[in-house]
Amino acid sequence: MTISRRSLFAATGAAAVTIGSATQAQAQAQQPEVEAEASRRLFRKSLDFAVAKLRATAPAITSFPQETKFEKWTFADDGGWVGGFWPGSLWLAYLDSRDEQFRKWAVESALRLSPRRTDTSTHDIGFLFYPSWVTGYRLTGDVSWRDGAVEAAGSLIQRYNPKGRFIRAWGKLGTPDSDGRVIIDCMMNLDLLTFATQQTGDSKYLDVAVAHAETTRQFFLRPDGSTPHVYDFDPATGAPIGPNTNQGYSPTSCWSRGQAWGIYGFTTMYRRTKKAEFLDTAKRLSDFALKALTPDQIPIWDYRSPLAPNDVKDSSAGVIMACGLIDLAKVTGRYSYHAAALRILDAICRTCLTTESERSDAVLARATRNRRAETGIEVSFPYGDYYLMEALLRVLKPREIAQAVGL
Incomplete structure (x- = not known):
């Protein structure tokens, strides 16, 4: 049997095309793995940077960092609403490094919050005691952290309005100041209540958490999945008045950090209750x-800002959302949520860390507190x-962070 040169070349060419196509397909299949590994290296480098930054700044800090000014921390002596996050970051650094010095700093800082256990003047008790005392209990087994967190939960439920089935956000009890105001942020305070029920067996804490989440x-x-920052109710009757805002652009806009609080908070409440809604x-x-x-994967401060997509960013909304998305991917089995979280984290680690600054006290830059009031614009x-550290640990050390935050 003879084969013509033309047939031979045609066959050889077809084989080359087949081999080339197979090689290309193999390369395309491997590309996500290569990109994932590159992201993991970036995440590890970013977490190392965060731990090193804490190690450098912690020895001189004896109060609660609140916000940076010219890249240096300003402080709130009583912790304000953010006091739990400094000891919380130290606990996460201890979890990652197992350096006993971080544990010592975390204990010292968390103990400074002790007077706030009986504070009934704010709904932010969850923000104060969950990352500090609840995490302290989970990482050490010391029951004094647990008992203090349960006491704090008892203070929080005093702000519950049974007629409206909501936890009042602001204002001291017994005053008319914001007495019917609810904010989306409070979804993040509810897990302190679920923890209290889990530890005591008393359903009163969980009942309040569920009622508030339902409201x-x-x-x-x-209908489109967006949220306002604020919703007002008549405190006497519990009747709804309508949406409002404090940190968003308007009552009809969507403040990105509030939306992130909601993603994280509702996912957590589903894990605790298994309620499909x-x-x-x-x-x-x-x-x-x-x-x-936007294509850069960093949330702007309000998704409905009239300057969108070219308005200032809020990287803190991004890292909070990344935590919630990783959790949501796990409970839904939808990898697309996990992949989205990785894209956000990758972008933040590449463009929002203070790695190029020699004077910055903080790790994450480009966060915005209240663009509407023109305060805290793209600072730390x-x-x-x-939440940057928590998100990175959710990727790099899922078992360890699950123990710390109760996943």
Whole structure:
């Protein structure tokens, strides 16, 4: 049998095309793995940077970092609403490094919050005691942390309005100041209550958490999955008045950090209760936020700012959302949420850390507190550093962080 030169060349060419196609397909299949490994290296480098920054700054800090000014921490002596995040960051540094010095610093800092256990003047008790005392209990087994956190939960539920089924956000009890005001942030205070029920067996804490989450879902969630920052109720009757805002652009806008609090908070409440409506809410909030992200993957401060997509950023919204998305991916089995979290984290680690600054006290830059009031514009906050570290640990050390934050 003879084969013509033309047939031979054709066959050889076809084989080359087949081999080339196979090689290309193999390369394309390997590309996500290469990119994932590159991201993991970046994440490890970023977490190392965060731990090193804490090691350098912690010895001189005897109060609670609140916000940077010219890259240096300013402080709130009583902790304000952010006091739990500094000891929380130290606990996470201890979790990652197992350096006993971080444990010592975390204990010293968390103990300074002790007077706030009986504070009934704010709903931020969860922010204060969950990353500091609850995490301290989970990492050390010291029951004094547990008992103090349960006492704090008892203070928080005193702010519950049974007629409106909500936890009042601001204002001292017994005063008319903001007595019917609820904010999306409070979804993050609810896990302190679920912890208290878990530890004591008393359902009163969980009952309040569930009622508040149900009210938030009913009145904050818009048909498109966005949320306002604030919703007002008549405190005497519990009747709804309507949406409002404090840190968002307007009552009809969508403040990105508030949306992130909602994603994280509703996912957590689903894990604690298995109520399908909470999972549905978390997914709808996430889907809206992911569609609203700009191509650089860093949230702007309000998704409906009239200057979008060219307004100032809030990297803290990004790291909070990344934590929530990783959690949501786990409970839904939808990898797309995990992949989205990795894209956000990758972008933040590449463009928002203070690695090029020799004077910065903080780790995460480009966070915004209140663009509407023109305060805290693209600076650093302790909650930004904390949730950055938590998100990185969710990727790099999932078992360890699960123990620390109760996943």
